[in-house]
Amino acid sequence: MSQIHVTTKINGDTTEYLCDPEETLLDVLRDRLALTGAKEGCGTGDCGACSVTVDGRLVCSCLTLGAEADGCEIDTIEGMADGEKLHPLQQKFLEHAALQCGICTPGILVAAKSLLEKNPSPTEEEARYWLAGNLCRCTGYDKIIRAVMDAAEEMRRAS
Amino acid sequence: MSETGIGASVKRLEDYRFLTGRGTYTDDINQPGQTHAYILRSPHAHATINSIDTSAAAAAPGVVAIFTGADMEVGSLPCGWQIHNKDGSPMAEPGHPPLAQGKVRHVGDQVAVVIAETLAQARSAAELIEVDYSELPAVVDMNKALAGGTLVHDDVADNLCYDWELGDEGEVDKAIAGAHHVTEIDIVNNRLIPNAMEPRAAIGSFDRATGEYTLYTTSQNPHVIRLLMGAFVLQIPEHKLRIVAPDVGGGFGSKIYHYAEEAIVTWAAPKVGRPIKWTADRSESFITDAHGRDHITNVKLALDESGKFLALKVNTKANMGAYLSTFATCVPTYLYATLLAGVYTTPVIYAGVKAIFTNTTPVDAYRGAGRPEASYLIERVVDRAAREMGIPQDEIRRKNFIPRDAFPYQTPVALEYDSGDYEATLNSAMKNADVDGFAARKAASEAKGKLRGLGYSTYVEACGIAPSAVVGSLGARAGLFESANVRVNPTGSVTIFTGSHSHGQGHETTFAQLVSETLGLPLDQVEISHGDTNKVAFGMGTYGSRSLAVGGEAMMKAMNKIIDKSKKIAAHVLEAAEADIEFKDGKFTVAGTDKEMTFGEVALTAYVPHNFPHDTLEPGLEEQAFYDPMNFTYPGGCHIVEVEVDPDTGVVKVDRVTASDDVGRVINPMIVAGQTHGGLAQGIGQALLEGCIYDDNGQLLTGSYMDYTMPRADDLPNFSTSNEVTLCAHNSLGVKGVGETGAIGSPPAVINAIVDALSGLGVTDISMPATPQKVWQAIQGAKAAAE
Numbered sequence: 001m002s003q004i005h006v007t008t009k010i011n012g013d014t015t016e017y018l019c020d021p022e023e024t025l026l027d028v029l030r031d032r033l034a035l036t037g038a039k040e041g042c043g044t045g046d047c048g049a050c051s052v053t054v055d056g057r058l059v060c061s062c063l064t065l066g067a068e069a070d071g072c073e074i075d076t077i078e079g080m081a082d083g084e085k086l087h088p089l090q091q092k093f094l095e096h097a098a099l100q101c102g103i104c105t106p107g108i109l110v111a112a113k114s115l116l117e118k119n120p121s122p123t124e125e126e127a128r129y130w131l132a133g134n135l136c137r138c139t140g141y142d143k144i145i146r147a148v149m150d151a152a153e154e155m156r157r158a159s
Numbered sequence: 160m161s162e163t164g165i166g167a168s169v170k171r172l173e174d175y176r177f178l179t180g181r182g183t184y185t186d187d188i189n190q191p192g193q194t195h196a197y198i199l200r201s202p203h204a205h206a207t208i209n210s211i212d213t214s215a216a217a218a219a220p221g222v223v224a225i226f227t228g229a230d231m232e233v234g235s236l237p238c239g240w241q242i243h244n245k246d247g248s249p250m251a252e253p254g255h256p257p258l259a260q261g262k263v264r265h266v267g268d269q270v271a272v273v274i275a276e277t278l279a280q281a282r283s284a285a286e287l288i289e290v291d292y293s294e295l296p297a298v299v300d301m302n303k304a305l306a307g308g309t310l311v312h313d314d315v316a317d318n319l320c321y322d323w324e325l326g327d328e329g330e331v332d333k334a335i336a337g338a339h340h341v342t343e344i345d346i347v348n349n350r351l352i353p354n355a356m357e358p359r360a361a362i363g364s365f366d367r368a369t370g371e372y373t374l375y376t377t378s379q380n381p382h383v384i385r386l387l388m389g390a391f392v393l394q395i396p397e398h399k400l401r402i403v404a405p406d407v408g409g410g411f412g413s414k415i416y417h418y419a420e421e422a423i424v425t426w427a428a429p430k431v432g433r434p435i436k437w438t439a440d441r442s443e444s445f446i447t448d449a450h451g452r453d454h455i456t457n458v459k460l461a462l463d464e465s466g467k468f469l470a471l472k473v474n475t476k477a478n479m480g481a482y483l484s485t486f487a488t489c490v491p492t493y494l495y496a497t498l499l500a501g502v503y504t505t506p507v508i509y510a511g512v513k514a515i516f517t518n519t520t521p522v523d524a525y526r527g528a529g530r531p532e533a534s535y536l537i538e539r540v541v542d543r544a545a546r547e548m549g550i551p552q553d554e555i556r557r558k559n560f561i562p563r564d565a566f567p568y569q570t571p572v573a574l575e576y577d578s579g580d581y582e583a584t585l586n587s588a589m590k591n592a593d594v595d596g597f598a599a600r601k602a603a604s605e606a607k608g609k610l611r612g613l614g615y616s617t618y619v620e621a622c623g624i625a626p627s628a629v630v631g632s633l634g635a636r637a638g639l640f641e642s643a644n645v646r647v648n649p650t651g652s653v654t655i656f657t658g659s660h661s662h663g664q665g666h667e668t669t670f671a672q673l674v675s676e677t678l679g680l681p682l683d684q685v686e687i688s689h690g691d692t693n694k695v696a697f698g699m700g701t702y703g704s705r706s707l708a709v710g711g712e713a714m715m716k717a718m719n720k721i722i723d724k725s726k727k728i729a730a731h732v733l734e735a736a737e738a739d740i741e742f743k744d745g746k747f748t749v750a751g752t753d754k755e756m757t758f759g760e761v762a763l764t765a766y767v768p769h770n771f772p773h774d775t776l777e778p779g780l781e782e783q784a785f786y787d788p789m790n791f792t793y794p795g796g797c798h799i800v801e802v803e804v805d806p807d808t809g810v811v812k813v814d815r816v817t818a819s820d821d822v823g824r825v826i827n828p829m830i831v832a833g834q835t836h837g838g839l840a841q842g843i844g845q846a847l848l849e850g851c852i853y854d855d856n857g858q859l860l861t862g863s864y865m866d867y868t869m870p871r872a873d874d875l876p877n878f879s880t881s882n883e884v885t886l887c888a889h890n891s892l893g894v895k896g897v898g899e900t901g902a903i904g905s906p907p908a909v910i911n912a913i914v915d916a917l918s919g920l921g922v923t924d925i926s927m928p929a930t931p932q933k934v935w936q937a938i939q940g941a942k943a944a945a946e
Contacts, residue, residue: 022279036187037180039408041356042441046864049356077180090178094170097829100837101663102177103184103357103408125873132873135864137356137409138663140840140901141872143833 008069010035011079019066025059026050028066029076037077037106041135048134051107051114052076058114077106080113088158089113089151098147100138108134112148120156124149164676165892168829172682173667182406185360185375190434193362194223196424197281198437199271199288200446201263204297204518204857205311208261208270208290216273216287221280224431225288227271228258231426236417237391238483241634242321242492242514250321250514253312255482257392257419257426263292264311264481265518266857267446269419274431278438297518297857301455301476304515311481311516318516320479320488325496325572326509334470334507338461342544348532349927350453350478350851351844352867353525355662357408358444363424364434371399374425378404379414379660380700383637385692387417387485393426397692400425404690407662411841412524413448414662415702416485420447445862450851451525453478454491454532460505460540466550468505468559473536475512477522484523488514493633494529494621494703500570501537502581502619502795503559508571518857524702526841526902527620534618538907539924542615546918552615552911553585553594560585560617567888574621576793577888584819584883585617588797591879592817597801610804611814612916615797616908622896623792623887624703640787641705642697643713645721647780649766651759652684655717658698659710660689663837664898665830666706672826673711673892677718678758679745696783704896707826708792712890717784725761727776732756732764792887792895796820798839800908804916809935811913813843817879818904823887823895831897835880838901844870845902846909850928868928921945 003018010033019028029035029052038061041049045060052061053075054068080087086094089112099105108131115122115130122130127148128141136144163169176182213225235254242250254260258269271288275281298309304318311318335341355377362375372395378384381402388402389395407414424435439447455476461469477491496510545555561568563580570576597613604611624630627638644656653674659666671685688694701710722742729747730737739750748755756764765780801815818835825831848868852860861867886893906927913929914922920941925933 020279030187031189035180036183039184039357040186040438040440041358042864044441044863044865047356047441081179086175086178093178094174097171097174097665097833099171099174099177100665100833101355101357101409102174102182102406105177106180109178124877128872132871135354135356135869135871137354137411137841137869138837139833140836140838140870140878141875142836142877145872145877 004067006067006070008071009073011075021067023066024062025064025066025069026061029061035076035078039103039106041104048111049104049107051110051134053110053114058111077110080109087113088155089148092147092151096143096147096150098139098143104134104136108136108144116152116155120152122152161676163682164672165826167672167827169668169672169682169827171665171668171830172671173665184357184406184408185362185377186438188362188375190362190364193434193436194274194276194431195278195281196435196437197273197278197285198269198420199273199285201259201266201268201270203263203292203294204266205295206263206292207295208259208263209293210291211271212289213271216284219280219284219287221276222284223274223276224427225271225273226258226427228256228260231258233257233422233426234392234394236419237387238488239485239636240489241636242323242488243634244322245324250488251315251319252483253315257422265520266859267443267520272423272427274427274435299517299519299853299855299857301478301515301517304517305513311518315516320514320516322513323492324511327507328509331470331472331507331509335459335461335472338469339464340462340548341459342540342547343459344540344543344924346456346458346536346539347926348452348454348535349845351451351525351849352445352851353411353413353448353451354444354869355409355411355413358439358441359414359418359420359448360438361421361424362434362436363428365429371401372425372428373401373403374421375403375405376421377407377414379407379410379662379702380698381660381690381692382658382698383700384417384421388422388425392422402692404660410662411526412451412528412702415700416449416523442862445867446520446859449484449521449523450480451522452532453522456536458536458540460544462544462548466548466555466558468503471499471505471508473499473510475510477512477514478519479514479516480519480521481516482521484521487521487523489635490524490529495533497572497574498530498533498621499537499572501534502561502617504561506571519853526838527899530620530899531903531906534616534903535907538616538618539910542911542914543923553589556585556615556617557582575790576619577790578885579619579793579795579821580883580885581617581795584796584821587881587883588799588817588819591819591881592799592801592815604803610806610916612802612804612912612914614800614908614910614912614915616904616911617797618904619793619795620899620903621791621793622704622899623708623788624705625791626789627787638787639699640785641699641710641713642783642785643710643717644696644783645714645717645781647721647762649763651762653678653680654686654688655714656688656695657710657714658695658700659706660701664701664706664834669707669826669830670711670714673714674718677715680758704898707894708887708890708896709786709788711892711894713784713786715891716786717782720782720784721780724780724782728761728764729756731771731776789889792823794820794822794895794897794900796900796904798904798908800905800912802909802912802916804913804934806938809931809938811847811929811934813876813909816876818901819881819883820900821883821885822897822900824884824893825882826894831882832880834897835901836878838899839878839905840870840875842902842905843875843909846906846927846929848874848928917941
């Protein structure tokens with residue numbers, strides 16, 4: 001079967017790749033582009049470890065085909081910091097130790113960023129509900145929620 | 160306290176790479192020329208394999224090789240702990256082949272491996288393999304398994320792995336017979352699936368030039384894997400076998416064990432002449448990662464008229480699954496029955512334990528391992544006894560606590576607790592949980608038609624696993640020490656090689672704090688190296704909350720050797736007697752003078768030894784230490800959970816979770832709080848959400864995230880955690896361990912809270928997981944009984 005030529009923008013950089021028709025965006029990112037920040041935790045869209053945004057919309061990249069990304073803008077964890085300067089969410093996760101093994105962390109950060117873009121002032125309940133699509137087995141979510149609320153406050157102050 | 164030493168909430172040094180997506184987990188690694196493995200697994204729980212035809216699959220596009228059990232005749236995956244029956248005979252220990260040898264014994268059992276250019280090709284080709292099975296009846300229920308008939312292993316009568324006991328049954332029966340009151344409960348400790356968020360993965364390779372095998376694997380203990388796989392399964396000598404466990408995405412016990420896939424990719428690598436990568440998909444994780452818990456127990460607690468405990472008797476059936484996983488056999492014995500005194504002075508205790516084979520996934524240690532099962536039954540039966548006798552929950556506990564001045568305390572079940580203060584943690588938990596305000600909150604809930612309950616759990620556990628002499632006498636086939644190597648580099652920075660393995664615990668930070676405190680170095684001069692058998696001399700790994708209490712102590716021992724050697728060097732350079740050299744804040748000083756050398760100067764001198772007296776002073780500055788503890792460590796504490804139940808739907812809302820734990824000296828309070836949180840979430844998950852269910856044919860019904868309920872962000876509240884400190888009496892740091900306390904203490908607190916909420920309706924028990932359906936039915940049943 002012939003491969004599909006895709007032109008897309010990943011973290012602001014125009015990127016071209018060839019992929020198989022059935023290949024997921026997650027596999028393209030990880031195996032073809034060496035962007036291994038997004039993880040496969042389940043492959044069924046239940047855990048959120050593969051979260052990225054496509055044209056600003058939060059998706060599970062394990063349920064998105066690589067071919068679908070043609071003409072789209074993809075943002076991944078690798079593009080979240082500004083060079084060495086961490087995004088406020090990353091900084092607050094560091095300050096609260098809102099991560100342990102780190103495997104779910106990229107997906108949770110991408111999801112949290114998407115939340116704050118849509119709702120800069122979430123209640124704790126809204127943050128918990130939004131992040132309910134991202135499984136974390138290590139932290140019990142306590143520090144994640146505190147870090148997101150703290151980052152939201154700081155981002156509101158800064159804007 | 161320094162800002163980077165013991166007691167400081169240092170920000171985790173490992174976090175930058177995780178936060179930016181730059182962690183390197185096994186599946187993130189790709190090797191040149193790499194092939195991909197797909198494991199064909201049994202769809203049946205129990206069947207004989209008549210034949211396997213791989214010819215069509217072998218001809219499929221991209222296929223490099225296919226192997227079955229007939230090709231891979233290697234050693235059995237070993238069990239690391241031998242238990243003896245009551246009569247002194249050894250347990251039944253059937254073989255566990257990496258690829259099935261003529262029979263499959265659980266859904267997911269490995270039947271063949273297909274190695275291809277891509278994973279998609281390997282998976283497609285596997286569908287072309289024709290396996291002719293004769294299906295056999297499956298045995299899933301432990302009681303049915305004990306009745307014989309269907310045998311998981313032909314040579315294991317009644318599917319009984321062992322029939323073990325601890326304590327004097329006659330004495331305990333006598334105490335129960337003469338007691339004022341006896342409370343009895345049948346308890347199920349529900350089977351759990353660990354679900355580390357990183358699926359297991361393995362990459363095997365072989366270098367024909369050097370004859371060295373390399374295995375990258377998702378392991379909590381790479382050296383243990385090297386020993387087990389090298390010596391027992393594949394007969395590869397250790398100097399030709401390198402195991403690397405890089406960043407590992409959570410373990411919780413499930414990544415301790417030596418799994419078939421590790422052996423398969425390592426064994427097959429020289430046969431295909433290329434690296435072989437295997438990564439579990441989540442379905443494979445559900446059916447092949449060792450499961451946890453799965454006990455059924457009858458417990459009797461005898462009390463006198465004042466509520467003082469006289470005796471405790473338990474009879475437990477423990478599910479081993481289809482094969483013995485690495486540490487499976489010690490979980491329901493030495494990690495369980497030895498904890499049955501709990502925090503109480505119960506004078507006589509008896510435990511009888513039958514371990515049983517079934518056609519299910521192997522069961523092994525999962526966060527807490529045996530101790531959650533012990534604390535759950537103790538705290539449930541104590542809660543019930545208090546209700547039956549009309550004694551307040553805190554009062555019955557205080558009446559029976561081992562008093563703070565009674566340590567060291569010898570329990571009737573083999574352990575000697577070294578330290579603890581159970582009143583202190585109970586008091587602080589009650590204060591932080593605002594128990595005084597509970598009545599008002601309950602009234603407010605009732606006003607809106609809801610039921611509110613408060614549940615207590617006061618627990619102790621044994622961790623810091625473990626003294627080699629003790630575990631050796633109990634059947635362990637390994638020692639449980641830890642090693643550390645401290646390398647002082649010529650310019651004064653320090654690299655520590657530790658046999659502990661971090662898969663979320665934050666070792667790179669906590670251990671660096673020990674170095675900063677002890678050697679007076681800034682954190683950026685410290686590197687913690689772990690997870691590679693070619694770097695670290697040896698290690699027993701991380702489980703049983705042992706990293707700090709055992710691995711940290713090994714580091715302290717090695718650092719003290721560094722200080723001793725440094726003093727020799729400083730004495731030589733400063734022309735003073737060694738006994739006059741003092742070390743403080745990173746400086747070596749001649750006592751009473753202003754002559755001094757910094758740590759960095761000593762390091763440089765050690766590697767530029769231009770005028771060392773070669774007969775008395777060796778160049779270099781590097782020390783190795785092994786530490787074997789004197790005793791287990793005994794964290795303990797009190798968890799109080801408050802729930803609100805909606806009687807119309809059975810939905811339980813966890814409203815408040817308060818944990819006051821004594822984990823010994825705290826090195827990094829922020830990390831300790833995080834470890835506690837994670838344990839609490841898993842404990843609450845067990846109590847309310849998680850349950851592994853098989854049907855009668857041995858098919859796993861809860862094999863996906865749509866069926867197995869994981870705790871999610873909207874299921875849990877924020878937690879209140881705090882620490883009371885009594886120091887461990889037998890290690891230099893005074894540390895005990897925090898990895899498992901949350902999962903050990905919290906499940907009974909949740910269930911006791913639900914029972915409290917429903918007690919007005921006459922409900923006396925609810926089993927885990929307390930799903931809305933179960934709670935609703937309990938309410939309906941109680942209402943019907945009352946009518």
